[in-house]
Amino acid sequence: MIYIYNDFAGTHSTALAAAYHLKQLPQSERKLTTEEILNVKFFNQLTNKDFGKLLFHGTDENGNSVYTIGRKRNKLVVPSLKEISLLLIEKFHINEKIIFSNTSPTVPLSMSFGGLFSRKLHIDFIGVPLLVTGAKQSCDTIYRLVQNTIEVGNSSFNEKVIILENEVYKV
Template identity: 70%
Template sequence: MIYIYNDYGGTHTTSMAAAYHLKQLPQSEKKLTTDQILNVKYFNKLTKEDFGKLIFHGVDEDGNSVYSIGRKRNKLVVKALKELTLLLEDKYQFNEKIVFSNTSPTVPIAMSFGGFFSRGLKIDFIGVPLLVMGAKQCCDNIFRLVENTKKIGKAENGEKVIILQNDNFK
């Protein structure tokens, strides 16, 4: 199975989701420390050149690959990847379940502004504290989103490609 966490930039909530998924962060809804947040691989490190790239984060305890992607505002990226997967399955007997999980609903306003200042304007002294504040505000929602994503991924429902919008994690 392949898990792909996606959102606008692909460097904040998606990196945190991948870290929770891979048990690189505490497995609870407790608030994270500043150090824990800033030490998440790829957190606030990806650039505009990374938009649209699948970023490999690792393999989970069940042998499943975990990726993230920054899709900008274009939610059609996930739909196109789904269609490509179904095409590969049909033409080449590609037989891998893929779960796309949207982390955008977990993003608080502080994180949006922090990302804009840090990644967009390159003003880290304003952006990074806002990103950390936002990450602390939403880490419990991201943890629950990841747990739900894994639960749905493990369920036998016959679907080969699952797209989770996760609107209930706001």
């Protein structure tokens, strides 16, 4: 199975989701520490050149690959990736389920502004504290989203490619 967490920038909520999925963060809904947040792979480290790239984060305990992607505002990225995935599955007889999980609904306003200040305007002394505040506000929601994503992946759906919009996690 392949899990692909996606959102606008691919460097904050998606990075946290991938870290939860790979058990690199505590497996609970407790608030993360600043150090735990800032030590997450790719957290607040991506730039404009990284948009649209699938970034490999690792393999989970069941041998499933975990990726993230920043799609900007383009709502067609994930449906296009689904169509390409279905084509490859059919053409090459790939027996792999692919789960796209949208982490955008978990992003609080403080994380959005933090990303703007830090990644876009390069004002880290304002942006990073806002990002950490946002990550602390949303870490329990992101954790639950990841647990649900894994559950859906492990379920007996016959679909080969599944898109989870995760609106139920909207902050």
